[in-house]
Amino acid sequence: MAAKYQQIAQLVRTQVRDGEFTHRPVPSERQIAHSYGVSHMTARKATQELLSDGTLERLDNGRLAAARKAIAKIKGPKIALVSPSFDSESSRKVHMALEEVVEQRHGSLRPVGFTRLYDTIISEVLEADYDGIFLFPPRQTMPKVFLDMLKRHASRLAIVFRDMTREGLLSVGYRSPSDIQKVWEHLYELGHRRMAYLNTEPDLHNDRLHDTFENWCIAKDVTPVILCDPVESFQYSDIKAYEVMKRALEQGKLDGVTAMFGNNLTVTRAAIRAFYEQGMMIGKDISVCTQDLPRICRLSTPSITTLDLKPMNPLIEQVLDWFALGKAGKKQTLPQQMLHHPNVNVLVGESTCKPQRAASTRHTAKSVN
Secondary structure (H helix, E strand, O other), X not given: OOOHHHHHHHHHHHHHHOOOOOOOOOOOHHHHHHHHOOOHHHHHHHHHHHHHOOOEEEOOOOOEEEOHHHHHOOOOOEEEEEEEOOOOHHHHHXXXXXXXXXXXXXXXXXXXXXXXXXXXXXXXXXXXXXOEEEEOOOOOOOOHHHHHHHHHOHHHEEEEOOOOHHHOOEEEOOOOHHHHHHHHHHHXXXXXXEEEXXXXXXXXXXXXHHHHHHHHHHHHOOEEEEEEXXXXXXXXXXXXXXXXXXXXXXXXXXXXOOEEEEOOHHHHHHHHHHHHHOOOOEOOOEEEEOOOOHHHHHHOOOOOEEEOOOOOHHHHHHHHHHXXXXXXXXXXXXXXXXXXXXXXXXXOOOOOOOOXXXXXXXXXXXXXX
């Protein structure tokens, strides 16, 4: 087994290679000793090795820094992914796609988490020497000063899952806003004429979606039942969704409703639990569908009708090409709308069927141990 100082040196080499110190300084020898629980002498031996092999260099002020030639070994783009610290299946899918595409281009990807709109890590990453930054925008309302900060870095910034092209920011997502209506059309074609919409996510884009749903229902002569009760950021939207649906069922708000659209799979599964406890069979007593995560929807029991979203890899390739134009000083033409896959279709699962009858949804509740 390698000596402790050699193990520490290898860890720091990996951090330099992965772009760890693009937006933050290399820790001092004292900080390294504290972090790894070793003596100052061991930390010094590790840094001496890193200085000798050219991984680190010492600045005029005595501080350590990643050596330029070590950073130069990264042949491809240096990319940052800035997303909420609380992970989600959607953010994991983007992360995985980015890892694959950036690795194919021999670049480096640095994931960075934030907890609030005013988290300084966001501005630190924006000011750092990345070739491109993918940002899941904070769900709070953005003040003008924050939006202006994003715009200053527009040539190397891509907004994920929110269309901010009107603000002059490149945006990327799986689908166009109109694709969601394909799921609603599927329910309509099955014969559903009284539908519920459920959302407890605090996303501003999602909050507007229920207006689109209402307008679509009016145009189709469908009766909508809107159940929107967004949680605060970084709170559990699934627990809230379960509570909202359970209360609506108990109060008879869903009497006559034969289908429900959940804004995402998280709230949809919570609603399914509430339906189950009321003795309702999904795909028989009520149809249920959503718009995301087709892989998990396909493997659920019953399988859940959703949009058949494709991997983001080709879209990420387009974004990286756009970043490269800016880095080369060439003209970047901003698309008029969010980048997305064309021709997204509905993946029909076992959770949707023709309406059996428009009856009361207040079934005999099942006991839950």
